[in-house]
Amino acid sequence: MSVTALPEYRTEVPASLADQAYQQLRDRLTVLEIRPGAMIHDAHLATELGIGRTPVREALKRLETDHLVVSYPRRGTFATQVDITALSDVSELRRNLEPLAAHKAALAAPPAVRQQMHALVHTLGDLSGGEPTNRAFMRADLTVHRLIYRAAGNAHLEETLVRLDNLATRIWCLVLDRVPTVSAHVHEHVGLLEAIAAGRADEAADLALEHVTSFERTMRTVL
Secondary structure (H helix, E strand, O other), rough: OHHHHHHOOOOOOOOOOOHHHHHHHHHHHHHOOOOOOOOOHHHHHHHHHHHOOOHHHHHHHHHHOOEEEEOOOOEEEEEEOOOHHHHHHHHHHHHHHHHHHHHHHHHHHHHHHHHHHHHHHHHHHOOOOOOHHHHHHHHHHHHHHHHHHHOOOOOHHHHHHHHHHHHHHHHHHOOHHHOOOHHHHHHHHHHHHHHOOOOOOHHHHHHHHHHHHHHHHHHHOOO
């Protein structure tokens, strides 16, 4: 199975057109489908997404808060550049918060979410032996992390970690062609999801910390 066949796991329920626009644009900005520095035209996006300009404008305001876009008077709105100097600060927070989220998820995840994790484990297991495209792989990475954050049951923790993970993923995507393999990264996800789904909270926290530390170490070798 290739990564393009990765099933969609519902980690967020859009409540409005603005929410839907926000989530779609956020993910495109995160995996660099919208390139850093690119000008963003709300009219073009509205047509592309099949919604009105007002929801798109609302989404862009939220994305500016997330540091994914920046607006300049009389110039327009642009995708932010990837700030590799933020790696240390982002990693410092993730080293503390990712284990907390994994620990809480292992204790609090409802049965339906644990079933999603088991299904995702099998999919990622097949995935590790394939040849995933970089873009599709990074979307799979986002799916795993967001499922864990949602399972932790703390909306404030979830929101914070999604923002941090988005910033870390942008750095990852920027140098992905310089990373020799993604199979080890996939395997880390498998072990982490298995621990959470089985309710092994301490193990999940340890694996989450290892995962974040491994990511930072890999980034530093290629930056």
